[in-house]
Amino acid sequence: MAEMIATRQAYGDALLELGERNKDIVVLDADLSKSTTTAKFAKKFPDRFFNMGVAEANMMNTAAGLATCGKIAFVSSFSIFATGRAWEQVRNTICYSGLNVKIVATHSGVSVGPDGASHQCIEDISLMRTIPTMTVIEPCDAVETKKAIYAAVNYDGPMYIRLGRAAVPVITKKEDLFNIGKAxxxxxxxxxxxxxxxxxxxxxxxxxxxxxxxxxxxxxxxxxxxxxxxxxxxxxxxxxxxxxxxxxxxxxxxxxxxxxxxxxxxxxxxxxxxxxxxxxxxxxxxxxxxxxxxxxxxxxxxxxxxxxxxxxxx
Amino acid sequence: MKDIQVLNIKSLEERAKIIRRYVIKMLAKAGSGHPGGSLSAVDLLVVLFYNKMRHNPQQPKWQDRDRFILSKGHGCPALYAILADMGYFSVDKLETLRQFGSILQGHPCMKTTPGIEISSGSLGQGLSVGLGIALAAKLDKKDYRTYVMLGDGEIEEGQIWEAAMAASHYKAENLCAILDQNELQIDGFIHDVMSSHPIPAKWRSFGWHVIEINGHNYKAIIYAYNEAEKIKGRPTIIVAKTVKGKGVSFMENQVDWHGKAPTKEEAEKALTELK
Structure with a gap:
């Protein structure tokens, strides 16, 4: 049996590693940092973590402002709030301005489970794909998630990364190549x-x-x-x-x-x-x-x- | 690096007249755009750009510059005219406003126009961006300030109050909002469409320092910007009472001049008044 790890866990771990290496990385969350796992970054780098409270629209544009000053802004929430509630902020301020903001949202899909339909985002790929210049990624496992987060740091521009709540089997290997846009x-x-x-x-x-x-x-x-x-x-x-x-x-x-x-x-x-x-x-x-x-x-x-x-x- | 020559009040008033003339000419040429909210903001913007902000038109991306965000993006003719007048780009470009291929888009676009810090036009978003810039300044231990101009119709957007709460929470003393309170929005008077009053009390309750002024009184505007700089531990908003369409008699306080360009004849009449 393959090892089971949630992609969101790999995200929090990747941020911890990257936060050490790259001081330009800042992280914003909307009161869901334990669930999205950005709390790990928050604990280690409190100065570079901004909890924006339950206010996703403001969070997206605060990230945009940070990005205009050379920061690599990671923004996290549940998929439904990041892409649904704040869609127009992502479209008009982040993407239209071409800013280096990485929206990494967890709790996509029905695998969210007991929370029900309100929290199961099944429209986010569509919502993000439709915005000109946006890059959209959904890693298949924890190993690939880590690579996607590293790739996001090296890519200059807006990006949406779709992660899940539930543990999924690890099916890729550390040595597998990951290139944005290459299946x-x-x-x-x-x-x-x-x-x-x-x-x-x-x-x-x-x-x-x-x-x-x-x-x-x-x-x-x-x-x-x-x-x-x-x-x-x-x-x-x-x-x-x-x-x-x-x-x-x-x-x-x-x-x-x-x-x-x-x-x-x-x-x-x-x-x-x-x-x-x-x-x-x-x-x-x-x-x-x-x-x-x-x-x-x-x-x-x-x-x-x-x-x-x-x-x-x- | 404060290259900008600080102007006295008389010179500032002269500049404002020149900027208002540009605005009228640009809009008449473009055949569309927003005169009312451009003209109401001119005096506040002129003092900010010619008297207050630390910036360098030859180096729009200078890292230590003060930042300005026009959150009420439809007022961009006034901002474009000031940027051109100060040398961010050639004044010839002003007559290309809103035309295909122009660097001067109908609403501000940071990718095409030197001096524009963020694309705007969709109301309610600029204060949050300003907060992000203010947080970056704190993180980098830089002393530049961030100014965000809002409209009084715009503050009906919920996101403004999310940003107001967060800026106060993060003690963003390096952030200064300027409210161009001209009492009109597209569909009519603010108090008829959706009252945002009482405005100063709302901002105070969100933890902001509030300075109330007449937005066409130069002494008051200069005082307000200087006062805002001294406030520590919280952001400041300058609530500036203004007249929509200020400077052109037939446009003043007329809701119809929110988003309509003057005809050739109307423009000539306006320019005569602005001599």
Missing amino acids: MILRTGKDVAIVACGALVSNSLVAADLLSKEGIEATVVNMHTLKPVDHETLVKVAKQVNAIVTAEQHVLDGGLGSAVACALSRNYPVPIEMIGIDNRFGQSGEPDILFREYHLLSEDIVLAAKRVIERKKK
């Missing part, structure tokens, strides 16, 4: 490709194992960067397998599935099936029960793979 191919097969992000990447790997037992060989792509999406890898993979399944913990409108469909329809159209949340809100429950309810399990990916393979035969 990672985790395994290759000739029949179908599963393109996934975040927690759905590990489910896709399990799905590929299940398919293999039935003689179906699947490629699995970890599309950690949702914007800019890696057209080159998508087209290359689409040409090899001619059937794609996308998998994400997000509404189908405007998320990974939409991004992949948009890229392929313009460059190399192939049948696509999408795993994601179809025009519904989340609800209270444990993550595994919610994954079953919203058809986000490996078994669901297997069925989608079979459907898309049937479609390409026609």
Whole structure:
């Protein structure tokens, strides 16, 4: 069994390391620092941590002000508040001004669990992708999260990084390369490709194992960067397998599935099936029960793979 | 590095007239824009830029400069005219306001215009940015100050009060807000549309030092900026009573002149008054 770690934990640890090395890093949180794990940074570097209280709009623009003075501003809250409540601040002040603000939001997706729909953000990829010049990343595990945070520090410009509450299996290795905008191919097969992000990447790997037992060989792509999406890898993979399944913990409108469909329809159209949340809100429950309810399990990916393979035969 | 020659009151009043003339000409040429809230702010801005702030038009990104944020971004014709007059860019650019390809966008854009500290135009956001800059100054142990101009319609935005609370919490004594209180917003008088009164009491209750002045009285404006600098342990707001459309008789206190450009004839009439 793979080790289980929440991506948000890796974020707090990465900030601690980076805070030591780079004195320009400042961190802002909106009264959720224990949950987002920025409290670790706050304890070690109290002068460079700003708790802005329950006021996300002000927090975003305070971060923007800090960034105009050369600070690398990390801003954290739950995804719904960072991207929903403060969307226009992110759009008009941070992105339009091209400021070096890194929005790292936790508690995305239905895997938030018992808190219910109000706190389960399933629209954030879409909300952030639509803003011109924004970069959007959802790491698949703790190891990749740490690399994404390091990459964010080295990248000059606004960025959104989507993290989760629940522990997820560690499936990537320390030595794996992480480049913004460059998808990672985790395994290759000739029949179908599963393109996934975040927690759905590990489910896709399990799905590929299940398919293999039935003689179906699947490629699995970890599309950690949702914007800019890696057209080159998508087209290359689409040409090899001619059937794609996308998998994400997000509404189908405007998320990974939409991004992949948009890229392929313009460059190399192939049948696509999408795993994601179809025009519904989340609800209270444990993550595994919610994954079953919203058809986000490996078994669901297997069925989608079979459907898309049937479609390409026609 | 205080390159700016500090002007006396008479010279400041002369500059203000020149700036108001630029504003009228720019808006008439552009055919759209916001005269009322540009003209109400001119005197406050002229004293700030020509008399108070530490800045250098030849080095807009000089690290130790005082910062100014026009949170009520629609008043940008006044700011653009001052920036051009001081040498941030050529005064020829003023007539390109709002045109395709111009460095002077309809609302302030920090990427295209030298001297603009942050893009604005969507109301309610600038005070928070000013707070961020003030916190950065404290962190870097620098003594520059940050000024943010707000409108009295703008402070109906909830984010202003989030920022007011936070600036007080962080004891941002290096932050000075300037309220251009012209009593009008797009749909009418503040007291009819959405009263933000009583304004000084609100800011005091949020922990701010409040200075109330007439925003067209130069002695009062100079006094207010100097007084604000002396206040320790909390931010200051200068609540400046102003006249929307100040300086052009037919625009003064007229809500219709919030967002309408003068015709050629109206501009000529205005320029005659501003001689």
